[in-house]
Amino acid sequence: MTGAGDAAKEYAAGCAAGIAQVAVGHPFDTVKVKLQAHNTTAHGKVYRNAFHCTRRILVEEGMRGLYKGASSSFIGIALESSLFFGTYSQAKQLLKGKSEDGRPQLQVIIPSAACSGALISCILTPTELMKNASSREACIAWY
Template sequence: MANKEQPWHSLLAGATAGAVEGFVTYPTEFVKTTSQFGGQRQKPLEIVRTTLQTKGITGLYSGASALIVGNAAKAGVRFLTYDTLKGMLADKDGKVTAPRSLAAGLGAGVMESIFAVTPSETIKTKMIQDSRRPNPQYKGLIHGTRSIIAEEGIFGIYRGLFPVMMRQGANSAVRFTTYTTLKQFVQGNTRPGQTLPSSITFAIGGMAGLVTVYATMPLDVVKTRMQSLDARTQYRNSFHCIYRTFTEEGITRFWRGTTPRLVRLVISGGVTFSVYEVCLSFHLFTALWDRIN
């Protein structure tokens, strides 16, 4: 990760990586989110089959615009914050210990939750659930956002902020720590002082995604339920949601949707870190930013 890059390079490269990753992996996000709604008993492949039969291939991209835009903003904020904090916490050789990388990742997760993830995830979740109704109400990202705010106020798109902050903080802390630790290990033992090829970067990013999924899945389930259309009538707060889910459906329900999320985060980890590193190595945004200024 380029701790010597200018902040705007991290922001723009991260946003590009986030947008690409969001589009490539969205169908898995659609299936994961759908499987987590209360009362949903279909397995991932059944959800895919039903959606294709009733909505076509575009059905798997219901709510995609909200996630792609949000993913670009999220990744931009995430990499900007992480690279900034990592630069502050690195030693004189530019290396970061696992605990410091964990702290930088946690800070990045909290920042992205507030500025990007919660609004986009709430809108995406409601649009996915709405798309499965006989007569969907939302006509697109802008109409859906306006409708949610009109019905629930600005806090309607910030529903589930606490579980989102918990999930994103844990996500970023685990993912960045795993990625940075593995990258430093591989570079130190095989390619000291050299840039890693994209294939190795993709593999390391994928491994980081794998570890992240199993460590943070319960937080993701609670987040989805707190952002659903019927959350206001079902749960008083996040802790009430956890209590009801555990007592009514059992502890295994907290890992519902693991398979599609695992597919998504393994792929997204590889895609995101690969695109990010490529953007920085080619300095694609250096000339752009210099031209803007």
């Protein structure tokens, strides 16, 4: 397969990995946020533990309750993972270091990963800053 075809496969694999990450991880985040937001002195102790919280979500809201607000995460993390996988693959192709057994060499892997990480951090840092700032303002306004 051509270099462009290999890169396209890596971008697609990254997208699939991001979708899988959200599909598995978002319910845990939902439970964590509910535990943090509702088990306060103002609300009293609403949930006994994570299992109790999960059971209440499933009973009251169904499976959709565990994925409330996940659409933006599906899009964002799929794009983030796709970009990371793709740029890592392309950087590795540019540096093209293979040992005799065909495996990539450490002097290729580390700079390739650093390049991908630097690119992703340049995109994620401002977006996370905006997200956290708006969350902080919402919390301040709530109190």
